[in-house]
Amino acid sequence: MTIVTQDLPEALYRAAQVRAMDRYAIDTLGIPGWVLMQRAGAAAFQVLCQHWPEARRIAVLCGGGNNGGDGYVVARQALDHGIEATVFALSPPDGLQGDARRAFEAYREAGGRVEAGLPAEREDFDVAVDALLGTGLDREVGGRYADAIGWLQAFAGGVLAVDVPSGLNADSGAVMGCAVRADATVTFIGLKCGLFTGEGPACSGAVWYADLAVPQAVLESQPPTAQLWRRYRNLLPPRRATAHKGHFGHVLVVGGDAGFTGAVRMAAEAAARVGAGLVTVATRASHAAYLNVNRPEIMCHGVETPTELQTLLGRATVVAVGPGLGQSGWARSLLQACCDSGLPMIADADALNLLAQNPKLRENWILTPHPGEAARLLGTTAAEIQQDRFAALAAITAKYGGICVLKGAGTLVGGDGQLAGVCALGNPGMASGGMGDVLTGTLAGLVAQKLPLLQAARMGVCLHAAAADAAAEEGQRGMLAGDLMPWLRRLVNA
Structure with missing residues (x-):
């Protein structure tokens, strides 16, 4: 039948x-x-x-x-x-x-x-x-x-x-x-x-x-060409009764140039909400003192040179770089220090735009481009990316290594020689500022908890989209990136 x-x-x-x-x-x-x-x-x-x-x-x-x-x-x-x-x-x-x-x-x-x-x-x-x-x-x-x-x-x-x-x-x-x-x-x-x-x-x-x-x-x-992900799956193990914050990693979020403090702030809170033990922000000294005023759990440091960043890199488990980073000399120098650290990285936003200008091959990072950023990484147009998103995903991982999360309707996740995944969760309400920053922090928080990069990318993309679907029950229009935070916490504990 x-x-x-x-x-x-x-x-x-x-x-x-x-x-x-x-x-x-x-x-x-x-x-x-x-x-x-x-x-x-x-x-x-x-x-x-x-x-x-x-x-x-x-x-x-x-x-x-x-x-x-x-x-x-x-x-x-x-x-x-x-x-x-x-x-x-x-x-x-x-x-x-x-x-x-x-x-x-x-x-x-x-x-x-x-x-x-x-x-x-x-x-x-x-x-x-x-x-x-x-x-x-x-x-x-x-x-x-x-x-x-x-x-x-x-x-x-x-x-x-x-x-x-x-x-x-x-x-x-x-x-x-x-x-x-x-x-x-x-x-x-x-x-x-x-x-x-x-x-x-x-x-x-x-x-x-x-x-x-x-x-x-x-x-x-x-053989299947790809996998369809229609459900969020929690891949984190239960926490032991003797657990302490040191068991769950230390996320360092680097970015937030003048005028872009919101991006780095949202990424940091998302990392904390999905369970990272510690979260530190490295940002411009001019606003570091008040960036965490309503979220004191986030540690904020003013960093103006790569030398000042080294101490923070030495304490970190994973680095999330790009939200609000900009493309100034300050941004370039901090991105280079992050790449030189050897730490696992989540690269987003202007970190991707800077990488497009100076490509690097690295295996222990997750790149999270939207179609426009993907086009810059490959030297083409967003329209060409959308003509064959699977081919674009393969080209990015071949050129830059690691795992790629190609955002958009039907976000693709691929790399590490595994089948690409297609996330069928999410909704048009996610088309608003800051959603990508929340995803960056979500991925970093999962990597901090020792999930392998591909598993972190799979869980993080589906968790982020499922949180957006839950938040959108009150309506897609007007949904803000910050509205995902309580849902991230609920779902990561599901």
Whole structure:
């Protein structure tokens, strides 16, 4: 029996891998392609009924390949259940081949109606089904398919995407010129990487997974490309009754040039809130005395030269450098001292911008760029980074070493020769100042507690995003980075 669920598996694959699984199921295990197509269409119709139980009229936009074939099965399923379904064919049905042709003929024999082109009136339908392009898209959408995507973008009813939203690159999550923005997407056999990063989450809506009842051997025939992280997992061990602050590390946060005291202050508090034993800030002498006025647990030191920083580096377990650092001579000299210390590092913000100007290869650090900073690290543009975030992640770790956290929708974590992770937690309320500083402090606090860098990056990214999701229950707009602090403490103790 085909399972259709929102409890998604962890393995992510490239589109070519899922097509290879499909061929393995057909050619090696002898499962007819027609059977798989019927299961896919039935799964999509099940999701349609789940999301829009009151729907009585649906428009199914079908392309010329197997994705269109899935659409014809959806339309036939609708007719069988008393729902009026009309197929709008972007490719002449007479040109269909194989299983897609068989699906068209079955729909027509059931009394289904096929019209060429697009519906004249959008308001005539409750739901529109996107079965246009599927996973094989490798160039920008144009012509009649771009027109069809435009029609779906303007449609006021519900939109269900079959396998992937048309126009979305199934591997990278990039929009290929234009893309459908679905309310729900049902994807088959293997989860596609592009659904969960870049523009994928915005285009896919609620993602459903259907295994099409294939044996486990089909899924095991291809190694995963990445991992999907949908839940926060606490990787810290319980504390012993005899524990003291020295057991949980000493975080040194370096930054906070004039006018940017908030960044270093938030990073320091986040490190403390996730359990670091001690937290020290090295910042400009002009404001060091009052930076911790409402958080006296943070030790603050005015540091104007690398020599003055050496004593603090000697006491630290891990260094977080970059929040509010700036790019002055002072900033450059302190960053160099941090790099020379040999300590594990979390590098963010202007530390990354300075590294882009003077690249270094280092294994014991976590770099946390957003797309703009990633572009500077690689000498390209933010748009190019977003075109293939997985490739950008690999390029950064190859050039700079260590672990990279590529921030944004579907934050990626990779390095150390391990599968990249994709964080599916978080929300648009995080698009406000200081969120990155809180993440930097969170990561540093976890490294201070002796988590290996990759584990700290995984836990920290998911903890930060889960705290933001909890804080956003009061609304995404107006959510501040500081609103995460109480949730960080609660979740790190969960």
